Amino acid sequence: GAVVSQHPSWVICKSGTSVKIECRSLDFQATTMFWYRQFPKQSLMLMATSNEGSKATYEQGVEKDKFLINHASLTLSTLTVTSAHPEDSSFYICSAPTPSGPDNEQFFGPGTRLTVL
Amino acid sequence: GQNIDQPTEMTATEGAIVQINCTYQTSGFNGLFWYQQHAGEAPTFLSYNVLDGLEEKGRFSSFLSRSKGYSYLLLKELQMKDSASYLCAVKDSNYQLIWGAGTKLIIKP
Numbered sequence: 001g002a003v004v005s006q007h008p009s010w011v012i013c014k015s016g017t018s019v020k021i022e023c024r025s026l027d028f029q030a031t032t033m034f035w036y037r038q039f040p041k042q043s044l045m046l047m048a049t050s051n052e053g054s055k056a057t058y059e060q061g062v063e064k065d066k067f068l069i070n071h072a073s074l075t076l077s078t079l080t081v082t083s084a085h086p087e088d089s090s091f092y093i094c095s096a097p098t099p100s101g102p103d104n105e106q107f108f109g110p111g112t113r114l115t116v117l
Numbered sequence: 118g119q120n121i122d123q124p125t126e127m128t129a130t131e132g133a134i135v136q137i138n139c140t141y142q143t144s145g146f147n148g149l150f151w152y153q154q155h156a157g158e159a160p161t162f163l164s165y166n167v168l169d170g171l172e173e174k175g176r177f178s179s180f181l182s183r184s185k186g187y188s189y190l191l192l193k194e195l196q197m198k199d200s201a202s203y204l205c206a207v208k209d210s211n212y213q214l215i216w217g218a219g220t221k222l223i224i225k226p
Contacts, residue, residue, distance in 0.1 A: 042218060043219060044206075045216075108159035110158065
């Protein structure tokens with residue numbers, strides 16, 4: 001089946017630093033990838049849609065200058081949290097629609113837990 | 118606005134059957150998904166319904182009624198490993214996934 005990987009799986013950083021999270025589709029090409037954020041006991045919240053070769057589409061309320069997305073190839077999208085603050089601490093998950101499966105079913109990466117001190 | 122409702126938490130006994138309900142109000146409908154999410158992990162796909170009726174897949178079944186804006190996930194022969202959150206998501210007219218907050222299912226021996 002389709003596999004999506006994320007790196008790192010967890011990261012702890014100091015306030016004010018930047019953190020880069022990688023999302024890779026391992027056995028298929030993904031022209032589109034999705035970035036989600038999930039706070040404890042809450043639903044998944046779509047942050048942005050990453051498009052290979054073009055600018056990402058951000059959801060309302062998500063700061064594009066703070067959450068930089070780069071989709072440089074058909075298998076890699078990166079999310080950089082710039083000048084991270086404690087309120088950015090969350091579980092970040094990427095997903096990619098698969099070539100097969102029902103109506104662009106999404107497969108999720110394992111997630112990255114970010115803790116900002 | 119768009120809204121998906123599911124119970125926050127349910128408890129069931131190992132070996133029993135449990136039904137998790139989901140009601141939705143969205144701008145358009147292009148399918149309903151159920152995902153399982155264990156604590157600290159990403160969601161994994163369980164089922165997809167786009168037409169009314171019941172879809173059965175092993176111990177799990179999912180039902181959809183588009184006219185009622187209603188779906189349920191039925192889990193049979195519950196096992197301890199089924200303890201997880203179950204997320205209902207609807208794809209709207211823009212093909213964007215709208216997520217419910219999830220139902221935490223607790224299985225007791």
